[in-house]
Amino acid sequence: MEEKLEKQRETEKREDIGQQEETERKEETEKEEKKINSQREVLEAAMLAGHILLENGAEIFRVEETMDRICGYYGVHSESAFVLSNGIFTTAGSQNEQLFAKVAHIPVKGAQLQKVAAVNQLSREIVKGKYTLDEVMEKLNQIRSMPDKPKHMQVLASGLGSASFCFLFGGSLADSAAAFVTGCLLYLYVIYVSAPHLSKIVGNIGGGALVCLLCILEATIIPGLHLNFMVIGSVMPLIPGVAFTNGIRDIADGDYIAGTVRLLDALLVFLSIAAGVGFIINLYDKLAGGMLL
Amino acid sequence: MIGELIAAALGTMAFALLFGVPAKYYPYCGLIGAAGWLVYSLLFQIGQVFSEPSAVFLATVLVILMSRLFAVRERCPVTIFLICGIFPLVPGAGIYWTAYHLVMNEVELASETGFAAVKSAVAIVLGIVFVFEIPQKFFGFARKKHIE
Numbered sequence: 001m002e003e004k005l006e007k008q009r010e011t012e013k014r015e016d017i018g019q020q021e022e023t024e025r026k027e028e029t030e031k032e033e034k035k036i037n038s039q040r041e042v043l044e045a046a047m048l049a050g051h052i053l054l055e056n057g058a059e060i061f062r063v064e065e066t067m068d069r070i071c072g073y074y075g076v077h078s079e080s081a082f083v084l085s086n087g088i089f090t091t092a093g094s095q096n097e098q099l100f101a102k103v104a105h106i107p108v109k110g111a112q113l114q115k116v117a118a119v120n121q122l123s124r125e126i127v128k129g130k131y132t133l134d135e136v137m138e139k140l141n142q143i144r145s146m147p148d149k150p151k152h153m154q155v156l157a158s159g160l161g162s163a164s165f166c167f168l169f170g171g172s173l174a175d176s177a178a179a180f181v182t183g184c185l186l187y188l189y190v191i192y193v194s195a196p197h198l199s200k201i202v203g204n205i206g207g208g209a210l211v212c213l214l215c216i217l218e219a220t221i222i223p224g225l226h227l228n229f230m231v232i233g234s235v236m237p238l239i240p241g242v243a244f245t246n247g248i249r250d251i252a253d254g255d256y257i258a259g260t261v262r263l264l265d266a267l268l269v270f271l272s273i274a275a276g277v278g279f280i281i282n283l284y285d286k287l288a289g290g291m292l293l
Numbered sequence: 294m295i296g297e298l299i300a301a302a303l304g305t306m307a308f309a310l311l312f313g314v315p316a317k318y319y320p321y322c323g324l325i326g327a328a329g330w331l332v333y334s335l336l337f338q339i340g341q342v343f344s345e346p347s348a349v350f351l352a353t354v355l356v357i358l359m360s361r362l363f364a365v366r367e368r369c370p371v372t373i374f375l376i377c378g379i380f381p382l383v384p385g386a387g388i389y390w391t392a393y394h395l396v397m398n399e400v401e402l403a404s405e406t407g408f409a410a411v412k413s414a415v416a417i418v419l420g421i422v423f424v425f426e427i428p429q430k431f432f433g434f435a436r437k438k439h440i441e
Contacts, residue, residue, distance in 0.1 A: 112313035164304030274392035
């Protein structure tokens with residue numbers, strides 16, 4: 001009897017130990033999974049930050065640096081990112097870190113520099129240790145859905161910019177007033193027609209043509225205006241300043257592919273504007289004998 | 294002259310709004326735009342000591358120095374000031390005249406103005422490339438004392 005009891009106890013003990021081991025093992029796998037999950041979250045957060053930066057006109061090296069910074073701070077050291085002007089390739093994985101790979105295609109959009117500034121500020125604060133990962137995700141989503149400047153403000157700014165540059169390049173005050181009107185109308189066209197519906201080439205040819213047409217109209221109605229200065233000032237809102245300066249800076253940093261693509265983008269827009277303006281001038285010259293030219 | 298400076302500042306600030314720059318940085322953008330134009334017109338249009346590309350180059354150098362200084366001071370990306378501040382120096386007029394002469398079949402004038410525009414653009418490129426070679430530490434003195 002006693003032997004039997006002892007045996008029973010022993011088996012019970014063994015089972016206990018087995019169970020303990022099992023729970024330990026479970027805990028370990030849970031820990032591992034948690035680690036993998038959090039690693040995944042870190043990389044997702046870094047990717048989102050990179051996405052916002054690239055989409056809104058940041059330089060390539062800033063995108064790479066920010067992603068490295070976020071990953072490094074949250075303990076993912078094997079991350080490496082390859083950034084082009086319209087895509088990000090990220091991988092991670094080493095002996096102690098899980099494999100992770102993601103590619104994001106990021107179409108070129110209008111620049112919103114406030115978002116670049118906000119992400120930059122966030123990455124500084126992350127390094128200071130102000131946020132948990134969940135808070136970072138939340139912040140990034142907030143930044144992403146930041147509203148653009150209101151449309152009427154954009155239209156007025158375009159008019160003001162046109163008028164200022166018309167004056168700067170030698171126009172009179174009357175020319176500037178006319179350029180203000182043209183600039184406002186041009187931006188209405190950009191917001192409601194060109195940006196949502198037209199390709200870059202056609203949109204900018206149309207924009208250049210529209211500016212030239214409006215200026216000829218104004219110059220015909222009001223005598224004494226200088227057509228040239230008005231057109232020069234009014235096409236300024238179309239000039240691809242972000243693509244041009246970022247392209248140069250990317251090439252200077254050694255990011256040749258992204259830089260070339262951005263410069264090509266800028267060149268294409270320049271040529272399209274010139275083609276639009278040239279087309280209308282030519283037409284006007286043929287039809288009206290170029291009274292104003 | 295003063296009118297031109299105001300126009301340069303206003304124009305730069307208008308473009309700052311179009312590119313979504315935070316409102317608190319508008320004054321910096323305006324200041325940079327006006328300073329760039331001041332150097333350009335002093336050297337090229339009024340003084341006539343420099344050729345157009347070298348005046349554009351020196352103006353670009355100033356624009357970028359100021360942009361980097363303000364970027365360090367405000368702890369924000371330099372792009373914000375740079376993209377808007379460079380606008381008055383972009384050879385918009387040159388591009389227009391090139392297109393104009395091209396469609397009017399004045400090939401000689403077209404190539405002349407086109408070449409001048411390209412030279413100015415190259416001057417801007419060189420200005421940007423050179424000033425970004427200066428290490429970031431050099432601008433450390435402009436850092437705002439941080440209050441927390």
